[in-house]
Amino acid sequence: MSCLLERRSFLVVPILLVAACAGWEPETEAERELRLSRERLQSTVGQGGLTGAAGGALLGALVGGAGGAFQGAEIGRLAGAAAGAYVRQLQAEYASQEAVMVQVAADLRATNAEMQRSIDAMRAVLAQTRAAGEEDVVRRNRNAAEAEEAVAAATAQQRFYIAAAQVLSDDGASVASSPVAPELRRLSERLQTMRSISEDLAG
Numbered sequence: 001m002s003c004l005l006e007r008r009s010f011l012v013v014p015i016l017l018v019a020a021c022a023g024w025e026p027e028t029e030a031e032r033e034l035r036l037s038r039e040r041l042q043s044t045v046g047q048g049g050l051t052g053a054a055g056g057a058l059l060g061a062l063v064g065g066a067g068g069a070f071q072g073a074e075i076g077r078l079a080g081a082a083a084g085a086y087v088r089q090l091q092a093e094y095a096s097q098e099a100v101m102v103q104v105a106a107d108l109r110a111t112n113a114e115m116q117r118s119i120d121a122m123r124a125v126l127a128q129t130r131a132a133g134e135e136d137v138v139r140r141n142r143n144a145a146e147a148e149e150a151v152a153a154a155t156a157q158q159r160f161y162i163a164a165a166q167v168l169s170d171d172g173a174s175v176a177s178s179p180v181a182p183e184l185r186r187l188s189e190r191l192q193t194m195r196s197i198s199e200d201l202a203g
Helices: 029-043 053-066 072-093 097-132 137-170 180-202
Strands: none
Touching (some): 097 137, 137 180
């Protein structure tokens, strides 16, 4: 019972609720998709994952930290602990470092796809906001807060995967020449896009 290797998503137990977005319901399809995508980014990391509450609590703290509960080195330690547990489980499950990196790349690819869904929803919400002008300031502010939380969750994902890549590198894996490297670059690019759209929504 000490080491279950059941395959399932890395569950996250967020320790901070999205207070800014609580108490209202999205009205358009784009708003609904933005909320759903934000929730998915906050609730799972990858498809390989850790089993048990400990890993979920670590990532929950990391997602919360991206929202402001933790700072600097504390966030780094959380990311390192969670990523280390993630990599160790994959290493127990796969026979080679190459196979582990293929799985990490697949998990990154799934995260990148989710981030693209967030980008598409954020762009649609931004277009709707601009079309509405100043007619509904409260709704505009709520959408801006939703987008900001999506960016925070995506930032937590980036920290997690960078830490996982460092664990692999420390173990002697050639991460730079593996499928992990281009997916990390893609994640960084999508995060930058999300931040840019979020700033436009906030403006």
